[in-house]
Amino acid sequence: MTRSPATPxxxxxxxxxxxxxxxLTRRQVAECVGVRPETVRAWESGRGTPRGRNRKAYAKLLAGLAERAADGGTRESVPVRREEAAAVVAVRLGEPGGDGRPGTVAPEPSAFAQAPPLSSSASREERLTPAQAFDALYSFCAPALVRQAYLLTGRRALARESVERAFQLAWDRWPEVARDPDPAGWVRAAAYEWALSPWHRYRRRHRRPEPPPPDDEDRALLETLLRLPPPYRRTLLLYDGLGLGLPETAAETEASTRAAAGRLTYARETxxxxLPELSDPDELHRRLAELARTGRPRAAEPSAVRGGSERRARFWTRAAVAFTVALIGATAFTLHTxxxxYEPPVPPGEKVRGVPPRVAPGPLSEDERELRDQLRKKLPRGPERLAPLAR
Known part of the structure; x- marks a missing residue:
């Protein structure tokens, strides 16, 4: 089954x-929709997106406010981009028996890339190939993910590499990712894991320092973020940067809700x-967005990412085949030689006790010398030989 088109x-x-x-205040809007004021604030800042009944109720409320604004002549039109619209429509992975059963792709807008609304024509279900669906997801999520990875690492090249590796992994497992309820979250978690890997410190190119941001305030904020432990830094970015809820943040960081709350509190206090002026979460969110834009990291083209994923898959496939052939050859050679x-091994020698030791001959005594002289004298003539007599 595929999802119904989302309400624009x-x-x-x-x-x-x-x-x-x-x-209207946020509390009044929250009471009308049936959510908390913090949720409305996340919707208005782009850190979250309503779903299900909340989305319909919120869309109906905004439509009524838009009609009231239109009566006063203040309504404005909002442009729609076809690529971002295609990223949130239902995606079919092919017919049964092909690449997999039908799935959906519905990435959420990032906190650092405001997503325009969907038009009624773009929100209809479309049949896209896996490559088209992947390109739509990449075009929608990759730029914001690169900026987020830059906040995690402070390195532009590593941020871009992390996002490319995450999307390469997603293309390798595309049927699984397309059926995931949150494909954008799947790729985001993979990019964060690669960006925060401790093995990068041993790479030669990452030993050189990265040029800091030109602004003093941005430089101070980036230094403060990089001094936080990686789990605390990731929790702060997910909660205050992207606007995820505490349970979602805890699930993505593989921690309990209490542990995630403790990490968030420690990170905010640090x-x-x-930077005392960033004690307000709204101000912290705004400054994080500005700092992410100062890095100016750019993502690669989706076709290049798919090509890199396919090349890596071919390389590892050939390596596995070569290793298997070498293993089979070594096994055959061992069997042949x-x-x-079965040849029983020769048992080791045992020590025999009670045998007198071998002694070398010493000097002759006086009696032995006399006996020897007598034998030497009588030996030539000697006694007569005894011959047996036959009876």
């Missing part, structure tokens, strides 16, 4: 503008101790 929503800036134009029968 205005951009986060437009949502905030419509609410303020109607003189940032506030060094091994003895046909």
């Amino acid at each position: 929503l205005p951009s986060p800036d437009e949502r905030r503008r419509l609410r303020t134009a109607a003189s 940032v506030a101790a060094r 091994a003895p046909a029968g």
Whole structure:
């Protein structure tokens, strides 16, 4: 089964503008939709996206506010990009018996890349090839993921490499990723894991320092983030940067909710101790977005990422085949040269006790010398030989 088309929503800036134009607070909007005010704040900042019934109720409320604004002549049109619209429509992986059963791809907008709303024509279910679906997901998520990885590592090249490796892994497992309820989260977790790997410190090119941001405030914020332990840094970015809930943050960081809350509290206190002006979560979110944009890291083309994934897959396939052939050859050579029968080993020698030791001959005594002289004199003539007599 495929998902039904999502209800179109205005951009986060437009949502905030419509609410303020109607003189409504976030709490009032939250009571109308049935959520918490923090959730509405995440929707308006782009850190979260409503789903299900909440999405329909929120869209209906915004439509009413837009009609009121249109009556006053303040309604504005919002452009729609075809690539980002295709990234959130239902994606079919082919007919039964092909690459896999039908799945869906619905990535969420990142906190650092505001996603425009979907038009009614673009939100209809479309039949896309796996390559088209992957390219749509990559075009929608990769730029923001590169900026997020830059905040985690402070290195532009490593941020780009992390995102490319994550999407290469996603292309290798595309049927699994396409059926995942949150493909963007799947790729984000893989990119974060690669970016925070401790093995990068042993690479030669990563031993050289990265040029810091030109602005003093951005440089101080980046240094503060990099001083945090990797799990704390990741928790802060997911919660205050992307606007994920605490349970979702704990699940993605593979920690309990209590542990994630403790990490978040420690990270916020550390940032506030060094930069007191960032004690407000909203201000911290804004500064993180600005710092991510200063890095200016760019993602590669989706076709290049797919090609790299396929080349890596071919390389490892050939390496596995070569290793298997070498193993089979070594086994055959061993079988050919091994003895046909069993040859018992020679037991080791045992020490025999009670045998007198061998003694070398010493000097002759006086009696032995006399006996020897007598034998030498009588030996030539000697006694007569005894011959046996026959009876």
